[in-house]
Amino acid sequence: MRAVAAILLFMSGITAGAEIAEIIFINGNIYTVNDKQPSAQAIAVKGDRIVFIGSKADAEKFRADKPHIVDLAGKTVTPGFTDSHCHIFGIGEREMTLNLEGTNTREDFLATIKERVARTERDKWITGRGWIETFWKPPQFPTRADLDKIAPDNPVFLTRADGHAAIVNSAALKLTNIDDHTPDPFGGQILKTNGDPNGMLLDNAMDLVAKNIPKPTETETEQALLTGIDREIKLGWCEIQNAGSELADQEIIRRAYAAGKVKLRMINAAYGPGEAANALLKNGATLNAFDHRFTQRTIKVIFDGALGSRGAALLAPYSDRPDTSGFLTQKPEELRPMFEEALRRGIQVETHAIGDRANRLIFDLYEQAFKAVPPSQRKIQEPRWRVEHAQILSEQDLPRFAKLGVLASMQPSHAISDLFFAPARLGIERLARAYAWNSLIKSGAIICGGSDAPVERGEPMIEFYAAVARRPLPEHGLSVSAPSGVELGSPNKDKDSGQDIRWPHRQDAYVPPPGEGWHPEQAVSREQALRMFTINAAYAAFEENDKGSIEVGKLADFTVLSADIMKIPAPEILKTRCEMTVIGGEIVFAATSN
Numbered sequence: 001m002r003a004v005a006a007i008l009l010f011m012s013g014i015t016a017g018a019e020i021a022e023i024i025f026i027n028g029n030i031y032t033v034n035d036k037q038p039s040a041q042a043i044a045v046k047g048d049r050i051v052f053i054g055s056k057a058d059a060e061k062f063r064a065d066k067p068h069i070v071d072l073a074g075k076t077v078t079p080g081f082t083d084s085h086c087h088i089f090g091i092g093e094r095e096m097t098l099n100l101e102g103t104n105t106r107e108d109f110l111a112t113i114k115e116r117v118a119r120t121e122r123d124k125w126i127t128g129r130g131w132i133e134t135f136w137k138p139p140q141f142p143t144r145a146d147l148d149k150i151a152p153d154n155p156v157f158l159t160r161a162d163g164h165a166a167i168v169n170s171a172a173l174k175l176t177n178i179d180d181h182t183p184d185p186f187g188g189q190i191l192k193t194n195g196d197p198n199g200m201l202l203d204n205a206m207d208l209v210a211k212n213i214p215k216p217t218e219t220e221t222e223q224a225l226l227t228g229i230d231r232e233i234k235l236g237w238c239e240i241q242n243a244g245s246e247l248a249d250q251e252i253i254r255r256a257y258a259a260g261k262v263k264l265r266m267i268n269a270a271y272g273p274g275e276a277a278n279a280l281l282k283n284g285a286t287l288n289a290f291d292h293r294f295t296q297r298t299i300k301v302i303f304d305g306a307l308g309s310r311g312a313a314l315l316a317p318y319s320d321r322p323d324t325s326g327f328l329t330q331k332p333e334e335l336r337p338m339f340e341e342a343l344r345r346g347i348q349v350e351t352h353a354i355g356d357r358a359n360r361l362i363f364d365l366y367e368q369a370f371k372a373v374p375p376s377q378r379k380i381q382e383p384r385w386r387v388e389h390a391q392i393l394s395e396q397d398l399p400r401f402a403k404l405g406v407l408a409s410m411q412p413s414h415a416i417s418d419l420f421f422a423p424a425r426l427g428i429e430r431l432a433r434a435y436a437w438n439s440l441i442k443s444g445a446i447i448c449g450g451s452d453a454p455v456e457r458g459e460p461m462i463e464f465y466a467a468v469a470r471r472p473l474p475e476h477g478l479s480v481s482a483p484s485g486v487e488l489g490s491p492n493k494d495k496d497s498g499q500d501i502r503w504p505h506r507q508d509a510y511v512p513p514p515g516e517g518w519h520p521e522q523a524v525s526r527e528q529a530l531r532m533f534t535i536n537a538a539y540a541a542f543e544e545n546d547k548g549s550i551e552v553g554k555l556a557d558f559t560v561l562s563a564d565i566m567k568i569p570a571p572e573i574l575k576t577r578c579e580m581t582v583i584g585g586e587i588v589f590a591a592t593s594n
Contacts, residue, residue: 021046021062023585028072029564032550033079033534043077045556048292048584053550070587075579076564078530079549080238080557081460082537085388085409085450088242088266089249090129090163091231092224094454098128100158101457106136106146113158114150122153125213129159129454131167132308134420141191142167144199157209162455164306166206167199176209187329189311203305203329222252229264233589236460236559236578239265241450241541243350243388244300246276257290263588265293265557267541269300269350273330273338281341291584292555295541298348299338300388302329304358307391307418307425312355315394319427326355332365339369346379348542350386350409356394356433362387363400370404386448386540389414392426392434402444407540409448410437412466412529413456415522416473423517431517437467438522448540449532460533461565461576467532469570470523526566556585 021044030040032053042059044052052062094101098116103109109131116126133139147156147169155172159165173179180196188204190197201209216224232240245253245268256262270276277299285297305311305326310318313326342349349366353359366385375381386407391414401408415435423431433439440447449467451458462473524532538548546555560580565573581589 020064021051021067022064023068023070024059024062025070025072025077025558025582026056026059027074028077028560029074030077030550031079031530031566033530034549034551037551040550043550043556043558045585048555048586050550050552050554050556053552072560076561076566077550078559078561078565079534080547080581080583081236081533081559082239082241082448082541082547083232083237083450083453083458083460084241084448084533084537084540085243085411086232086240086453086458087163087244087455088228088232088240089221089224089245090228090454091458092226092228094129095227095231096220096224098126098158099130100128101130101161103131104135106133106142109136109142110146110150113147113156117151117154120154124154126151126154126156127158127213129163130161131158132161134308134417139421141165141198141200143193144169144173144197147199155213157213159206160309162306162308164311165200165202165309166209168201168209169199172209173197173199176212178208182208186331187305187327189327202309202311203327218248218252221249222256225252225256226261229262232458233264233581233583234578235458236561236581236589237264238557238559238581238583239267239537239547241267241537242269243352243450243452244269244271244302246271246274247279250276250296253294254289257294262290262293263583263586265547265583266295267298267543268294268296269298270296272299272301273334277338280347281338281345285346292546295543297346297542298350299342301335301349301351303351303353303362304328304355307354308421310425312392313358313361314355314392314426315357315360316430318425319430320424325357328358328361332361335365336368336372339365340373343369343373343378343383346383348384348386350388352388354389354391356392356397356430359387359390359393360397363397363404363406366406367400367404384540384542389452390440391418392430393436395433398433398436398439399443401440401446407446407448407536408440409450409540410435410532411450411452411456412437412463412470413451415470415518416466417456419518420472428517432519434519436519436522437524441524441528446536446539447532448537449529450537460559460578461573463533464526464529464565465570465573467524467529468526468573470518470520471570474571474574530566556582558582562591 023045025043028041032038040053042056044059044062103112120126133141151169155175156169157172158167178197184190185204189202190205191200270280287295304313310321310324311326313328317325351362353362382405386409388409390408390410451463535548538544561576562579563576565576579591
């Protein structure tokens with residue numbers, strides 16, 4: 001009878017020992033992502049776990065003698081948002097180095113660099129990230145000649161926003177002995193004009209120069225980590241899934257957690273093939289270390305380049321460059337042994353694949369590994385392997401996610417930024433199978449949502465908006481001509497015009513309609529979008545029993561928002577801000593006094 005009573009109490013959201021709840025959140029508009037109890041008004045927390053979810057009246061039964069009561073005043077609460085794909089060191093480095101986001105004309109780009117050159121000693125490297133030529137006129141890559149005019153005496157290495165291309169100047173090429181005779185490395189390309197390197201390096205060709213740049217100190221690397229984490233928490237992320245790290249990075253991460261410097265939860269992946277992956281296969285997974293803050297059980301493979309720089313591996317040539325169909329950045333035969341060993345050792349695999357050729361080949365490799373190592377020989381029978389990005393899929397490959405039990409890890413903001421240039425790269429026909437969120441869900445696939453920051457801004461409200469609206473951001477309207485009769489209300493519109501996706505949002509901007517090929521039918525419902533960043537993200541990390549929904553017994557991770565993103569008009573989502581981030585029952589960020 002006692003067991004039956006306990007079950008009934010659990011099902012009702014009321015448990016024994018209710019009076020010792022340490023913190024109670026009341027008057028919330030709570031979306032639980034639990035189908036059995038989809039909404040609530042109050043949450044009670046003991047330690048780092050939820051002990052009650054329900055009405056304010058019932059929450060009174062959980063009051064301690066001196067309870068800590070947080071009045072949410074009607075604000076919206078969701079399970080803690082998880083960024084299923086980001087690069088945490090890159091986020092911090094973006095904030096600490098030459099940040100080229102928002103340089104929405106070639107002239108802005110060059111002026112920003114010129115200003116940094118003026119403050120830099122001769123012969124010192126100038127590095128930065130974040131430029132993208134999408135809205136430049138014309139939308140063409142910069143060249144070394146552009147940089148040479150403003151930086152003749154400093155080697156320059158500036159990474160494109162997607163991280164798959166960089167522009168360098170002549171000083172950098174000279175230091176690294178790159179000339180017209182230098183061959184392209186496997187998985188990369190040295191772009192040339194009339195046979196001479198023009199300064200653009202794609203994917204693995206970037207390493208030819210990058211390896212000569214002085215490495216940051218451990219202190220600087222740790223500061224990048226902590227700077228990135230601080231930003232994530234303030235945006236409302238409760239967990240990140242860090243898409244790749246080397247051994248040195250992992251040591252810095254572990255030290256920061258051991259020193260109590262990090263509140264954010266992290267699922268960390270090791271780059272492979274290579275030393276980091278070999279160490280993970282040898283030593284095994286790290287699960288729920290530092291009080292459920294850190295897990296490392298995943299190998300991250302980069303299999304092709306990016307669409308914008310024409311490195312994504314396609315089945316047919318690029319529509320705007322018929323002489324290329326992109327390239328693979330790993331040799332398939334070198335991945336097979338690692339994949340099979342990962343299955344035997346219980347190690348998850350996630351693979352960056354953007355083009356339809358890369359996606360087809362990685363599915364082939366996954367399927368071969370699954371057949372070579374049947375469930376009886378695996379440490380984890382259902383390994384939940386992932387494809388990161390999965391941006392362009394053939395009709396025959398799209399159903400393979402559900403068939404093989406592979407998760408699609410996708411970043412909605414990629415669609416609403418890439419679709420300005422994707423029609424030129426792919427042609428209209430292939431766009432029908434690009435960023436195909438709704439088709440994947442209908443096929444039975446599970447999508448976990450991420451941001452890919454610092455490739456994109458990394459803001460959860462941008463990602464949520466992109467998933468449900470699949471329309472340009474308001475500031476993109478200032479990069480095109482508004483229709484006749486449409487007035488843009490900014491008093492500084494001449495000064496502010498042309499802002500890029502990566503700048504703070506302009507709420508007064510004209511939102512242009514999607515162009516041909518945007519396929520609005522691929523947008524998802526708000527319920528589906530919320531699941532992408534909560535319970536699906538938890539499932540992708542084997543954490544659905546601890547995270548991803550607001551339920552009794554789960555970790556008390558919540559994101560508190562200024563508006564009801566499940567009901568407000570889609571453009572209003574972009575005005576919504578994080579009011580509070582709660583991790584393990586602790587308020588780790590509060591925008592206002594509560």
